[in-house]
Amino acid sequence: MNYYPSIRHWLTRLSASDPGLLRLKQASKVIFSVISSVVTTLLLLKLAGSPLFTAAILSGVIGMMGILVVMGDTEKEKKVTTLLLALSSSVSVTLGTFLPRWNHAADGALLLIIFLAFYLQKYGMRYFSICMVGFMSVYFSSLLKLKLTQAPWFYVAIAVGITYAFLWNFYLMKDKPEKVLKRSMMSFHKQTNLTLEIVKESILDPNKSKARLRSLRKNATKLNEYARVISEQLGSTDPGDIWPGIKPNQLRLYVFDTEMLIETFVTASVQLKLLHALEHKEVRETLSNVAKALIDAEVLRDEYDPKHLHVAEKTVQSLRSQLNAYNTKQMDSSKWLYLVRRIESIANHVIDGAYILQKAQEDYLKYGAKDETKPKEDEPSDEENDSNDDEETGLKLSTKKAFQAVIAGGLSILLGYLLSPTHQYWILLTAYIVLLGTESVGSTYVKAFQRTAGTLIGAILGFYLAELVSGTGIFEVICLFFCVFMAFYLFQVSYAIMSFWITMMLALMYDLLLGGITEKLLQDRFVDTLIGAGIALLVSSFLFPLKTRDKINESIIEFFEELETYLSGFLESFAGKNKTINLADAAFNLDQKLNQIRINAKPFEKIPGKFQNTGVERWMTILVAINYYAKHLVASTSRKSQYEQENELVEMIEHISECLKDNSQTMRELLKGNRNLSVWDLHDERKFIEKYPDRNKGKVLNHALLIHNLYYVWKINQSILSLATELGASRKLASTQKSSGDMAK
Template sequence: MRYWMYRLLASDPGRKRLRTASKVTLSVISSVVVMLIIVLNAGGQITAAIFAGVVGMMGILVVNDDTEKEQKLTTVLLAASSACSLATGSWLSKWGIAADLFLLLVVFLALYLQRFGSRYFSICMIAFMSFYFATLLKVTFAQVPWLFASIATGILFAYFYNFILIKDKPEEVLKRSMGSFHIQANLTLNIVIDIVRDIKLDKQRLANLDRNVKKLGDYARVVSNELGSTDPGGIWPGLSTSQLRLYIFDTAMLMETLSPSIRRLKEHRALENHSIRSSLLLVIQSIREAEVLNREQVHYLENAAASLQSLRQLLRTLKLDKRNEEWLYLIRRIESIANHIIDGAFGLQQSLQRTSSDGATSDPLEKEDTEEDAKNEEEEGMRPTTKKAIQALIAGGLSIVLGHIYSPAHQYWILLSCFVVLLGTETVGRTLVKAVQRSVGTFLGAIAGFIIALYLTGIQDIILLFICVFLAFYLLPISYTLMMFWITMLLALMYDILLGGINEQLMAARVIDTVAGVGLGFAVSALVYPQRTRDKVTTSTVEYLNSLKEYVDNYIDRFREKHSAFNLADHALELDQLLQTLIDDASPLYRGWFGQSGIQQQLTVLTAINFYAKHLVASSTRKSQLNTDEKFEELINHVQLSLTDNIEALSAVIRGEGQAQIVNLEEERRQLERLPEESESSEHEMLNHLRLLHNVHYIWRINESIVYLARQLGAEPKSKG
């Protein structure tokens, strides 16, 4: 129970889902209740209260500008857009073809104008929904003043909850995200402790550990993104963005290291040794107990440092026995990364203590370039927003025609489903996935909504309607299917209230229209300016490899120019994000939506490369000077050039650009390892050389993986002659 309670507490980093769902639900409730009181006392219609709820919901959901000032202006503009669209809808309802053309124009502009900013999409989106509502209820011009009052009510409450009562505060979001990260880290360490204590190899526990490690990686990316726009010094005076990012990186890497290392140690039966097991437990428990951002709990860090020192002493003893060589490196790896965490935690504590004692402030927030390169360069050919707008225009026209033929009572249902399924889907594969998710969610929600609507009446319908609103938008980031389930239930209840009842024919029509709409959206996305999923995966893969090349270059530079690896942690987190984007883009392929694509092997190798790349920083020496000689620098320079060529060759074969050649670096590896034997080296020089070899260990693993994948994709070995 404690485990699941903590999982629940950590499950919403920054409480973003809770805040968004709460704001939407409260805005809807307030708008509906206030407008309901007005119409009941003034002789208006209940439809005005429902429309106020729709506007209150849209006033929060579609506002996505970068700054609060821009968001406030957009919220005000939504009222004008909704009012104009509503008045136009009531006026054009007499001329069906004119209403259809107006709605198509709104659909086109909603997607086309995104190139100029999210505000224009927001304005067009509420215009679409207002027009849709006007046609659904056959709004007459006499009803327009009541609906104008609904717009004012909805926008006022959206503004109130979004910018006054539940105002987003970046510092609070960051603090809560860090809280979720720490909870998840401690949950993961608890599982590790249970595994280490139990001598037996429990595969179920190990699988649970892997799931928790993956979850921690997700939280690390969330916190890293928050740090891109929020100065941690505002919460923990004295801390800089780089310091906190490095700590997050090291903590996540410790968990990623513990999972396979503990598994291998158990397979080698190393943990049956009481001394090893006790020392590892002491280190892990002390790290779990350390409250890194609490300046009053420094003694826990001191305990962690002492336990790590004990583990080092044990390593010196174990090194004397040659039988331990096959698994001893696993403990060294854990010790190395745990040492980075403890050193980084002491650095954080020193910054906090220094600030509290002398009033020093933190380093200024390191500004990140938020502008995409694509925005600064002239794009060749038609812009993606223009292509998507043309797709929506064609699909929308077909949807309206189909709606008038097969569903004249609700002629825009098909259009609504078609329009929504095209939003936010860059590729044909992603459109198909969203289409299926929407269809399944609508089908299940229609069944549940129809059954529930038969047994609930009056206030019960209203209460459940608000519950549906909350659950739909709380679960949206988790599952689009679940979101559509609750939205369809919400619509069933609205139809029950607005139309005075609901029947199976109406809900069946809703499901059929949804399937028809998403089918049209998918067909047009596949036939008109299609963006193939594999092309998008290729682009994402090349982008990842380019970032990897820069990362590896910067890492190797420190052997020749004495650069610090400190800031490479930021780059490693960016690599993690790029890999996750690639996995998301490839999901329609590796999940079998288009049959067996062979993408799974490529993703597996790239995931391994990403793991090795992060270990370059996680396992390497940071503080002590890396002393290299001329021979070492000459060899490592050659390795850098060859590895860069191999990454470029892999990018070329992935893009399908002719025959690429790759080179194996095993000979260079052997030369580096033989350097001390070729010269008379002192013991100190030997130790320094071993440290250098340790720091470049994962370079070979990265190159081996790149060579393997390139060979699998058709590259040929390059002659060294």
């Protein structure tokens, strides 16, 4: 009986691990397309009495690529691209039958296709898809030394593969954004509840557990990832189609508040234990009750019972009453009371957001849909896109990558003929794939390492698996298709794991095609992979190299651009201006920028000591703190009208906003290499605000609330000052630049 909660926990974790079931659906489409293509082509070959088994393999490859490489902004664009893949593959197969007659003509064709695959990306991803399929078709036909008389069957195989890819992608398993969003919200709620369960256990358990702390942080990070996924989906999907009456901004704010509540609960529960606050029975029990009540308050469940939300509201009210009682008690609770108050504040936001969603659905059922014109999502204008292109001086990244790929391809073909003439393109294929999707030298290194490691382990285990299932017929085929499914299901989790499953698949395929597999063949496979990955890394390091640190700096600059917009939008309401941005949207955008910095910094984590020695670890710590403070500006502050009516305060807030804007711009200049700059120290501004007489009694926003709402603004600026001074900037007092004499008083 004791095992049931653990089993239920892991089943829930498994179902929550794929937000929207996007990976499962993509992998399912790939495997169904491959199986359909291979089986249909085999049946046609059998009916015609043709022994050309390799045509079925090409059909499966085209069926797979027709799912994987087709990209576009609209469904119509994707459909056109899919059909163009058939033309690209047919032309490439035709070339593959003729070119081997002339020495190295096929090599030249492959290098040309590789160059175009990278170079044409600046005109659209469609051209990359076309070239990718063209490369694989020339590679396949040249490898098999295809004869002209066999070409018609390969055309049939291409047609079958593209047909099934088209059917599975656009009809049989068509992507429905509404279902994806609904599944994503289910994953989000499951992950929320899993984390709250651990928080509740941590609060009630008097012992400190490092393992539980790691689990809490890991789960909070997962929830942050799920929240970003939902925010992106809300850009193109109307939640009103799933939950009638609910608007995108309402749901996005609810998701944001819930994520912030979990983040706050996790950090606060740890600090409360360290400060011995949880030794007070009433605090411990009330906080655990809040966590338990929030677990049941999933307002978007189909079988949702409204009483759960009322219970959660009453539980938070009891927490508020307890806070008020502690304020009057003669005890030293000032060190930890603010942590509990922060939980109470954000929990209120979550419950308010849940009531808004609930009321929106109820109003829709009562009064029907309102005649409203949906506001268009903010999209970059053509002028903005053009300006972004103009900012890139010299050769574009796509052109640089094209030249890198050609040089790497040429070296790969040369070494292929010298080292492994029986499969001279294996090195080329690895070098090509390693260069795909990598921008910096560090990211190329990581991908090369993952490709090599995955291939090595896959070759070893694949050899023994092939030996084990060899001659079992249908079971061997099932294992092969299982490897294909796992490769693409886990592709977004780890490229090394994908490489492992792909190599396992190839081992089984070689066994089927060759009637047996040798250690020498898989050894050659690994060595060629190692050489190809090394060539890709070498070329990216010496030809148009983009250093990892430069790439990190680029993403940090984008982070500060987003931060500037975010802070300006937050402070606008205090000066009586209408906010020009949705702060919840901006918070998710800021999160996305921080995540991109993490991705770009990963190569340093793979090299022992590099992360610490370069200072990137410290920078990441400060940027994470800035992001945390920025999100709490929205999560921890009042959601009511915040217009400050005292002219002096309005002027001061506008002045603070300008200083923060200048500091953000200065940080971007410092990251670009400019020096002898200075940043504003807002120490006197904070003193002015906090010591300003409370003349606003009876008004919407009182002085104490203003101090509370601006608390994280000072924390953000202190973090910016810390980073700026490390880059050589000097501090200057902003108050000395302010004309008003009130500052000096």
